[in-house]
Amino acid sequence: MNRRNTDRLVNTYADMILRISYMYLKQSYDAEDICQTVFLKLLSGEYDFKDASHEKAWIIRTTINACKDHLRTSFWKRATDLENAGEIVAPKEPESELLDLVMTLPYNYRISIYLHYYEGYRVGEIATMLGKSENTVSAYLNRGRKKLRGLLENPDAQTNTIAKGVM
Amino acid sequence: MSDIIKTEFKNSIDELHFTPAAKERMCRKLEHSPANPEGSKKSNMKKWSITRTAAAAAVCLMLTGIPVLASTGITQWVSGTRSAYEYHSPEEMTVVQKEAQGDNETPMPAFPKSFDNGFVFDGGNKVNTSGLDAGQNIIQKWIEAEGYYKNTERQTVSLTMSYIPPSETDIAPTESRMIGDIPVNYDYSEYLFVPVGYEMDEAIKNRMETDDHFQISDGTDDVETVYYSSVSFVREGISYLLLSSDEVSADELFDMAQELINE
Numbered sequence: 001m002n003r004r005n006t007d008r009l010v011n012t013y014a015d016m017i018l019r020i021s022y023m024y025l026k027q028s029y030d031a032e033d034i035c036q037t038v039f040l041k042l043l044s045g046e047y048d049f050k051d052a053s054h055e056k057a058w059i060i061r062t063t064i065n066a067c068k069d070h071l072r073t074s075f076w077k078r079a080t081d082l083e084n085a086g087e088i089v090a091p092k093e094p095e096s097e098l099l100d101l102v103m104t105l106p107y108n109y110r111i112s113i114y115l116h117y118y119e120g121y122r123v124g125e126i127a128t129m130l131g132k133s134e135n136t137v138s139a140y141l142n143r144g145r146k147k148l149r150g151l152l153e154n155p156d157a158q159t160n161t162i163a164k165g166v167m
Numbered sequence: 168m169s170d171i172i173k174t175e176f177k178n179s180i181d182e183l184h185f186t187p188a189a190k191e192r193m194c195r196k197l198e199h200s201p202a203n204p205e206g207s208k209k210s211n212m213k214k215w216s217i218t219r220t221a222a223a224a225a226v227c228l229m230l231t232g233i234p235v236l237a238s239t240g241i242t243q244w245v246s247g248t249r250s251a252y253e254y255h256s257p258e259e260m261t262v263v264q265k266e267a268q269g270d271n272e273t274p275m276p277a278f279p280k281s282f283d284n285g286f287v288f289d290g291g292n293k294v295n296t297s298g299l300d301a302g303q304n305i306i307q308k309w310i311e312a313e314g315y316y317k318n319t320e321r322q323t324v325s326l327t328m329s330y331i332p333p334s335e336t337d338i339a340p341t342e343s344r345m346i347g348d349i350p351v352n353y354d355y356s357e358y359l360f361v362p363v364g365y366e367m368d369e370a371i372k373n374r375m376e377t378d379d380h381f382q383i384s385d386g387t388d389d390v391e392t393v394y395y396s397s398v399s400f401v402r403e404g405i406s407y408l409l410l411s412s413d414e415v416s417a418d419e420l421f422d423m424a425q426e427l428i429n430e
Contacts (some may be wrong), residue, residue, distance in 0.1 A: 006197045014193060015184040022183055032189065039197050091189065096179035117173055118180050138178065145168055152172075 013056070017063045018091055019118070023110045024067035026103055029090040037066045061129050062121075066109065070155055101151045109144035112137055180198065181253035195255050195290070234430065252290025252315070260312055263293040267310040275328045275392050276430055278314040282423045286316035286324055292328070329406045332387040341380065344421055351400040351424045353417045360391045398424045 017038055025031075033044040041062055049055040102110055108130070114120045115129065127137045168176075170259050180235050181355035185193075214341035237382050257278040264275040281287040297305045313331040357370070363385060366373075398412040398420040408426060 006194050010190050010193050010197070018185055019180055019183050028183065032185075032193065035193055036196060039193070043197065091183060091185055094179045094182035096175065096182070098175050102176065113176075114180070117168065117176055126321040141172055148168075148172075 006039075009042070010035075013038075013059050016056075016119075017059065020060065020063045020111065023103075023114045024064065024107055025035070025070060025139065027090070028093050032069060034063060034066050034070065035135065038062045057125070057129060060115070078167060100150075101148060104151070105144050105147055108132075109140050110139040113144050113148075116141055127131070159165055192255065194251070252292060254291040254293075254314075257314070259290055260314060263291070263310065264312045264328065267312050267328070269310075269330070271330045271404065273405060275312060275405055276427075277327075278312070278326065279426065279430070281314065282426055284419050284422055285318040286322075287318070288325075289315045289317045291315060322411065322415055324409055324411045324413075324415055324420070326423075326427075327406075327408045327410070328405065329408075331406060332401070339379065340416060346400070346421070346425050346428050349400050349402055349428055351398055351421060351428075353396070353398050353420060354380070355394065355396045355417070356382060357401065358393050358395055359383045359391065362390070365390065383420045385414065396420060400424060400426055401429070 005101060008079050014035050015104045017035045018028060020030050021031040021034045037044065047055075049058065090099070102113060103114070111130070112126055116123070121129070123137050123141070127134045130137065132140075254263065257280055260278045268274055278288060278291065289336075291312065294311040294313050295308070296311065299310045309329070309331060311327050313325055313327045316324045316326065341355045342353040344351050344353070357380065359382070361367075367383070371383070375383060393412045394414065395410060395412050396415055396417065397408060398417075399406065399408045401407070407424070409423050411420070
């Protein structure tokens with residue numbers, strides 16, 4: 001894997017990994033670590049992808065697994081990463097009320113919405129990536145859309161929820 | 168989901184991306200990672216494995232500060248650095264240099280971008296060292312700045328800058344030269360790295376007694392012999408050590424020292 005291939009990987013997939021990480025972790029700070037984890041796994045293994053879409057699907061699945069691992073160990077990682085907090089600037093998070101509402105949904109809904117509406121994957125493909133049944137993914141999308149519609153029609157519902165959390 | 172909502176969703180996700188600098192940083196880290204087989208060959212990381220990096224730190228300490236440490240009650244030390252580069256330019260190295268400076272008056276000079284003999288700055292790290300007493304209590308901690316230089320023949324030379332004074336040793340250097348009014352010592356020594364508990368035969372024990380340029384260091388995973396060449400000097404209270412295990416000649420190292428002194 002020479003420099004040209006490393007550049008190709010980073011330029012093709014780093015932003016996608018960042019976006020998936022953001023969907024899962026609700027922050028962009030750890031995205032660079034997630035990227036490194038995914039790319040190093042690819043570099044250190046002997047994977048034979050039949051085409052670009054196969055490679056992309058592998059990267060998405062691996063990113064999701066890396067995010068799940070991160071959530072499991074997140075307290076420890078935050079404690080140790082504080083020492084380096086000043087050295088890494090997290091990617092700027094978008095300022096979008098719609099995205100803020102999407103981020104209030106459960107993470108399976110968020111990631112399904114992202115994979116379907118942004119990456120353009122079909123329900124069956126998303127099901128394979130998430131390790132779920134097609135019915136489950138359809139439910140994620142339907143419920144996610146319904147909750148989002150409710151939030152868009154009644155923004156106060158979300159505000160009240162936040163106020164409760166603060167108190 | 169309506170088209171308006173879909174468009175707004177896509178536009179907001181588009182705003183989330185890495186900067187070009189962040190992508191460049193990732194590429195460099197991946198390129199030099201030990202997990203990258205091609206990166207290992209390219210940067211000679213096979214020779215600078217994690218255990219060997221620690222061993223090289225041991226060599227640095229042996230060549231610079233052991234007797235000084237002994238006078239403070241320090242009987243052992245622990246040194247840590249990352250296996251992959253933390254810093255990728257001489258400009259970035261100023262961060263760790265400022266941290267290393269602490270209360271010292273004289274700031275460290277910038278790491279050169281390159282030397283006339285073709286060695287070019289490749290990356291650098293902060294080296295955290297703790298001196299422990301016999302009871303494993305930390306007596307002193309200090310930071311050193313370590314930069315790595317490579318040439319087109321894939322040889323590596325490390326340049327370490329430190330505020331720890333060099334050792335006052337009765338071991339004669341392999342060669343000494345004066346560069347201006349600064350004495351510069353060259354050392355060419357054989358280091359035998361062994362696992363903890365390694366049984367040494369009589370020949371090795373005898374050599375330890377009689378050969379000043381033969382050292383043994385334990386704590387590595389495998390038995391390995393490495394030849395280190397180095398030059399060291401002190402200028403304005405800062406200790407400099409140029410070190411290589413790639414058979415870089417004395418003349419090349421002295422030339423690099425001269426460039427640093429004449430800067």
